[in-house]
Amino acid sequence: MFSGLWKNKAGGRLLNCLNVKKGPKKLIVNRLLKKAKPVSKKGEEMGKFILAAVISLAMAFTLGFAGDVIAGNTTACPNPPTGLTCVINATDNIIEADWTLVNCSDGNPAEKYSVSVDAGYDTDGDGISDTYVEFDFGTSDRTDGDPISQSDLDIPIEGLDIDVDGDAVIDSPIQAELKVKGLSHYAKKLKQNNAWSNSCTVDLN
Numbered sequence: 001m002f003s004g005l006w007k008n009k010a011g012g013r014l015l016n017c018l019n020v021k022k023g024p025k026k027l028i029v030n031r032l033l034k035k036a037k038p039v040s041k042k043g044e045e046m047g048k049f050i051l052a053a054v055i056s057l058a059m060a061f062t063l064g065f066a067g068d069v070i071a072g073n074t075t076a077c078p079n080p081p082t083g084l085t086c087v088i089n090a091t092d093n094i095i096e097a098d099w100t101l102v103n104c105s106d107g108n109p110a111e112k113y114s115v116s117v118d119a120g121y122d123t124d125g126d127g128i129s130d131t132y133v134e135f136d137f138g139t140s141d142r143t144d145g146d147p148i149s150q151s152d153l154d155i156p157i158e159g160l161d162i163d164v165d166g167d168a169v170i171d172s173p174i175q176a177e178l179k180v181k182g183l184s185h186y187a188k189k190l191k192q193n194n195a196w197s198n199s200c201t202v203d204l205n
Contacts, residue, residue: 077104077182080195081113081151086178086202088157095155095176095202102151102182105190110182112148113139116196119160119173127205129175131164138183157204174205 083100095117101109115137120129137155139148146152155178164171179199183192 074105074190075194076184076190076192077102077110077194079103079182081110081180081182081197084178084180084197084200086176086200088202088204089154092154093157095157095178096152097155097178097180097200098152099180099197100151101149104182104184104194106184108184109149111184113151113153113180113182115139115153115155115178115180117155117160118177120175120177121164121171122174122205123165123171127174129173131171133160133162133164133173135160160204172204175201175203177201 079102081099081102083098085098087096088094089096097115099113104110117135117137119133119135121131121133122129123131137153137159139150139153142148142150142153144154155176157172157176160173160176161170163169177199178201179196181194181196183194184190185192
């Protein structure tokens, strides 16, 4: 009787029976008991044993599923990095970004960081940005040999040079706005829509 219930996939008959939104647990137990038709005392005892096992396993599954939902609604790094600074290094043609380490939901520092760069381009020559392109950089891209958990990153300015207006001429940005967030994959079910830091802006012209 019960084996057929277990063959259904998630959201099927068994889960619908045991979904706490359908009613109190005592009603669920009664519904399952009505399905048991023991033909002997021995069969009755076995039926009760199987019923108890099914209910225990199903409740454990339900609670585990609820835990997954809760975990899935948790942001991995809810606190944004602070103290973001960005400075132009004209010699190396880079933007030096630096910030303070941030702890994530597990109490440990972020495993790595994502840096968003909004580059502004002046396509009509009036000295004001009129076109913007967002670039994504990360500490996992670093080539200086430092750990990806380190709270700084050099952004190559030439990496922002692209043709933004389709005239086959490479355009260079006149300014860039940076922001950073921590990332942690200690639990795969946690969301990575983590909090961004305050931004900092540098002039590039």
